[in-house]
Amino acid sequence: MKKVITGDHAVALGAKLCRADVVPAYPITPQTLIIEHIADFVNDGEMDAKFLTMESEHSVMSAAAAASAAGARVFTATSSQGLAFMYEMLYATAPMRLPIVMANANRTLTAPPGIWCEYNDSMGVRDSGWLQVYVEDNQEALDMVIQSFRIAEDKRVLLPVMPCLDGFVLTHTVEPVDVPQQEDVDSFLPAFAPDIMLDPARPAMMGIFMPAEYIMELRRQTMGAVESAKKVIGEINDEFARVFGRNYGGLIDTYMMEDAEAALVTMGTVTSTSREVVDELRKAGKKVGLVKLRFFRPFPVDELRKALSGLSAVGVFDRSISYHGGGPAFNEICSALYGMTVPVVNHLAGIGGRDVTREQIIKMFEITIKAGKGEKVNTVNWHNTRGEMV
Amino acid sequence: MITIKELPDENLFTAGHTACPGCGVAMSIRNAIRVLGKDTSVYVPASCAVVFGTTFPYGAWKVPFFHTAFENTGACITGMQAAFEKKGKKVTAVGFAGDGGTYDIGLQSMSGAAERNEDVIYICLDNEAYMNTGIQRSGGTPFGAWTTTTPVGTKVQGNRRFKKNLGEIVAAHEIPYYATLSIGHPLDFIRKVEKAKNIKGFRFLHMFTPCIPGWKMDPAKTVEVTKRAVESGMWTLYEVENGEKKITFKPGKMKSVRDYLMMQGRFRHMSDEDIKKLQMWVCKKWNLHYKEKGAPEVCEIVPPEEHHAVTEEHREMHGP
Numbered sequence: 001m002k003k004v005i006t007g008d009h010a011v012a013l014g015a016k017l018c019r020a021d022v023v024p025a026y027p028i029t030p031q032t033l034i035i036e037h038i039a040d041f042v043n044d045g046e047m048d049a050k051f052l053t054m055e056s057e058h059s060v061m062s063a064a065a066a067a068s069a070a071g072a073r074v075f076t077a078t079s080s081q082g083l084a085f086m087y088e089m090l091y092a093t094a095p096m097r098l099p100i101v102m103a104n105a106n107r108t109l110t111a112p113p114g115i116w117c118e119y120n121d122s123m124g125v126r127d128s129g130w131l132q133v134y135v136e137d138n139q140e141a142l143d144m145v146i147q148s149f150r151i152a153e154d155k156r157v158l159l160p161v162m163p164c165l166d167g168f169v170l171t172h173t174v175e176p177v178d179v180p181q182q183e184d185v186d187s188f189l190p191a192f193a194p195d196i197m198l199d200p201a202r203p204a205m206m207g208i209f210m211p212a213e214y215i216m217e218l219r220r221q222t223m224g225a226v227e228s229a230k231k232v233i234g235e236i237n238d239e240f241a242r243v244f245g246r247n248y249g250g251l252i253d254t255y256m257m258e259d260a261e262a263a264l265v266t267m268g269t270v271t272s273t274s275r276e277v278v279d280e281l282r283k284a285g286k287k288v289g290l291v292k293l294r295f296f297r298p299f300p301v302d303e304l305r306k307a308l309s310g311l312s313a314v315g316v317f318d319r320s321i322s323y324h325g326g327g328p329a330f331n332e333i334c335s336a337l338y339g340m341t342v343p344v345v346n347h348l349a350g351i352g353g354r355d356v357t358r359e360q361i362i363k364m365f366e367i368t369i370k371a372g373k374g375e376k377v378n379t380v381n382w383h384n385t386r387g388e389m390v
Numbered sequence: 391m392i393t394i395k396e397l398p399d400e401n402l403f404t405a406g407h408t409a410c411p412g413c414g415v416a417m418s419i420r421n422a423i424r425v426l427g428k429d430t431s432v433y434v435p436a437s438c439a440v441v442f443g444t445t446f447p448y449g450a451w452k453v454p455f456f457h458t459a460f461e462n463t464g465a466c467i468t469g470m471q472a473a474f475e476k477k478g479k480k481v482t483a484v485g486f487a488g489d490g491g492t493y494d495i496g497l498q499s500m501s502g503a504a505e506r507n508e509d510v511i512y513i514c515l516d517n518e519a520y521m522n523t524g525i526q527r528s529g530g531t532p533f534g535a536w537t538t539t540t541p542v543g544t545k546v547q548g549n550r551r552f553k554k555n556l557g558e559i560v561a562a563h564e565i566p567y568y569a570t571l572s573i574g575h576p577l578d579f580i581r582k583v584e585k586a587k588n589i590k591g592f593r594f595l596h597m598f599t600p601c602i603p604g605w606k607m608d609p610a611k612t613v614e615v616t617k618r619a620v621e622s623g624m625w626t627l628y629e630v631e632n633g634e635k636k637i638t639f640k641p642g643k644m645k646s647v648r649d650y651l652m653m654q655g656r657f658r659h660m661s662d663e664d665i666k667k668l669q670m671w672v673c674k675k676w677n678l679h680y681k682e683k684g685a686p687e688v689c690e691i692v693p694p695e696e697h698h699a700v701t702e703e704h705r706e707m708h709g710p
Binding site: 021022024049050052053054055056058059060062063064065066067068069070071072074088089092093096197198199200203204205206207208209210211214 | 428429430431433440441444445446447449451452453454455456457458459461462464465466467468469470472473474475476477479481483498499501502505506
């Protein structure tokens, strides 16, 4: 059934369709609409979940961890400062293999205080063990909540998953969304049945103190789970495409890459505008293509190396800075392409929620193409930014 | 009402844990969990109890055990209980947090769970300082006490603030049950745990748990020191049920706080002036708890032990 809804509404519908058992919640802009919609579903009897109005995001993730450990399917949502406040608990949940799904509405992390889209919130927790997927539109936001539970609860993975959606650009913007049927979601996503949980019938001790002799093995196991998620994400993407008719490509998606000479790697909503720009530049005879980086964890090293091989140059869009020179996507892509000779340039734009326009994206392609021709360009480019760096 | 004889034999917190000899926390956990029984799921925040109760690959718990962080006991038992309720399981989530984890870093999370009246049991094991990190002052540390962050210096000696009145804070949430307990009073102890077990809503059990290295005391005196604490008024045994406060054990005559202090190295440095200050605080507390309406205020001091001479100041304060 098609509905014209905001991204937050789409995410809330996803949680409802997944029959989340427990939803601990705390308000933060621009995520708040998600928990408000869920509160409505619960109070109207449309969703049979324990909705917990916690007193902070730290407590949200604490309650989420404990509920998940006790065998419940747990959903929540946060943003920016809220995610930062949860930092400690994110690191506690992943190695304990608790398959929580939490939507993150990407928002700039203070200072300075702001409420619009930037990726410096979720990028800061990329080493927590949580899987991260960045979505492009409201349909993908809803669909990825459903896929996230399948990925998270897969016995080969058992990790928490964070679908990330651009604050305001998606969270507060209405788009037509095809809402899946409950029975289709029920057969796609079976009930959560963990092997180990807090149950007096078979008591388990979770989160027990660990001496130095054992922690390294546990880290490697968590790494193994992140690695095996790559295969699982592909399988689930294909199955989802068969059942629901929408194929997102898995770890990455590509556009006009078959004969491309220069490509731009994008994340989130900027991808849609970039696709239009690719069409425009193609019409003008420029052989350009687009790679949509969907999953940041696991990081699609092999997929990117394959997609970006043989190009004259690669441009990487980043919506946050890592104070390391470039953005996190740029740094990780350079690392992924290690040993390949293709020049990689970084395009920083949209930071703090500034619009990323068609003109800026054309400029990104122009700089990237120049780099491909061996012309001297800046490695890191701050687009549409006033003043000088120093 | 359950009696000591009727206490189940099976220890759900088993021997083999690595707590110090005479640990008040271990004793309290073992006895509380025996009364609470098998259908209990435990959360323990960062504390000695995590380390001595579970160190991989060993564990002393025969009920489900969960630990993640320090400041989130209220939230974790909330989430756990929500899962059990959603799954239709008759299990009670119980948190065992220390004084640091309750008075200080965990106050917000505890308050949230109390205000929502979550159907859980919150147990505060109050040993009056951060013991797991090596004896640092908390909001539960009494006046005068030495800790590593309230050292006995040439300028300042020991903790300069009085113990936070946590009971009033917790009870102000208008929860169904708040009680103070002491392992020196086992009948009162098990009666309160059993009572809490059978009440619905947020229940808070506040346990007074001596720490041998932190209090610098004889490990054989754990029970005795809690008795002295109650006799002096440093710890009071009461319960607040649906807003009604009831004293559950009233000691006979008030004993000098000095007797209690001198059992513990953490107080041994205290000047007569500081002891007097603490005594005044204790008298106020004593009268608040035990004075009947219309009765005169009490601040009788049993003469201190011989090796502590009665000072002029003392006489002025309490008469000859």
